[in-house]
Amino acid sequence: DTAVSQTPKYLVTQMGNDKSIKCEQNLGHDTMYWYKQDSKKFLKIMFSYNNKELIINETVPNRFSPKSPDKAHLNLHINSLELGDSAVYFCASSRKMGDRGYSGANVLTFGAGSRLTVL
Amino acid sequence: SQQGEEDPQALSIQEGENATMNCSYKTSINNLQWYRQNSGRGLVHLILIRSNEREKHSGRLRVTLDTSKKSSSLLITASRAADTASYFCATDSGGSNYKLTFGKGTLLTVNP
Numbered sequence: 001d002t003a004v005s006q007t008p009k010y011l012v013t014q015m016g017n018d019k020s021i022k023c024e025q026n027l028g029h030d031t032m033y034w035y036k037q038d039s040k041k042f043l044k045i046m047f048s049y050n051n052k053e054l055i056i057n058e059t060v061p062n063r064f065s066p067k068s069p070d071k072a073h074l075n076l077h078i079n080s081l082e083l084g085d086s087a088v089y090f091c092a093s094s095r096k097m098g099d100r101g102y103s104g105a106n107v108l109t110f111g112a113g114s115r116l117t118v119l
Numbered sequence: 120s121q122q123g124e125e126d127p128q129a130l131s132i133q134e135g136e137n138a139t140m141n142c143s144y145k146t147s148i149n150n151l152q153w154y155r156q157n158s159g160r161g162l163v164h165l166i167l168i169r170s171n172e173r174e175k176h177s178g179r180l181r182v183t184l185d186t187s188k189k190s191s192s193l194l195i196t197a198s199r200a201a202d203t204a205s206y207f208c209a210t211d212s213g214g215s216n217y218k219l220t221f222g223k224g225t226l227l228t229v230n231p
Contacts, residue, residue, distance in 0.1 A: 004161070035221075041205060043162075043221040056218055090161055105150050105169070106211050108219060110161035 003027050006091045006111040013081060014119055020077045021114045023091030031055075032074035033092040033108065034066060043090070049074055081118045088113045124222045125208055131228040138195045140225040142208030143188075149213035151184055153193050156205045156224070165206075166193075198229045 006023040013019055025032060033056075034046040048056035049068040063079045078085060092108040125142050132138055142151070150169045154162040168175045168184045168191065175182045181194040195202055205224040212218070 040223065041156075041226075042223050043207065045218060045220070048218070092162075105152075105167055106219060107152065107164050107167060108154075108162070108209075110154075110163070112161045113159075 004091055004093055004109050004111040006089075006114050008114060009112065010115050010117075012117045012119065015081055015083060017081050018077070018079045019081060019116070020075055021089055021091075021116070022073070022075045023111060024073050025091075025093040025109070026072065027093055027109060029093040029095050029109070030071055031094050031106075032068065032071070033094070034074065034076050035090040035092060035110075037088040037090060037113070039087070047074075047076075078116075081116075083118050086116055086118045088115045090114075125206070125225045127225060128223070129226045129228070131230065132198060133230050134198060134200055136198055136229075138198050138202070138227055138229070140193045140206050140208075140227070142191045142193070142222055144191075144208075144210045144222075145189065146210075146212055148186075149211045151182075151191050152209045152211065152219070153180075153182060153191075154207045154209060154221075156207065158204070162207065195227075198227075200229050200231045203227060203229045 004025045047066040091111040153165045207224045209219045
């Protein structure tokens with residue numbers, strides 16, 4: 001069973017298009033994330049949701065809109081795609097300290113990534 | 120500001136040798152974690168060290184943490200070709216968001 005699954009794995013599209021990436025986790029975690037990894041492998045957090053509530057929103061263009069219909073799903077919609085959006089987008093989940101009495105550390109489980117190429 | 124900067128950026132060794140990667144960070148932390156990323160895959164958690172710990176072991180991995188120098192090192196002993204991957208440190212500064220901030224990673228190549 002895949003713990004954190006994201007689709008599609010590859011996405012090739014033209015500038016100006018709108019696209020979505022979906023993520024689902026079956027770990028029962030309360031917190032989910034989107035990270036962007038650029039061509040130099042630098043990982044930058046974009047968003048985080050805890051139990052469907054947005055808790056981290058880094059400096060990301062408002063063309064990016066996350067949506068969490070329930071705590072097991074976190075989707076990322078991107079409007080008006082630009083060349084600079086080309087990257088690998090990773091979904092992750094964790095049990096955050098404080099979630100239902102959890103006192104452990106915030107350890108992330110990542111999906112396999114979605115490689116977005118904007119032409 | 121970016122937390123967790125690893126060095127070296129790339130490291131190439133022979134199988135059986137030890138590999139040491141370093142990570143420096145800027146602000147106080149709750150814990151520091153190391154992750155591995157195989158080519159084309161997601162990151163996998165390896166080991167976590169808390170701010171009140173100085174050293175931790177897990178199998179062939181040894182992590183040290185020096186909070187006075189704001190640095191950590193990851194040692195992989197008796198490396199194998201399968202250890203070839205990028206290794207990232209990630210700092211957890213605590214606070215209400217418990218955001219993990221990743222460094223740029225060290226690409227380790229273990230030659231058979």
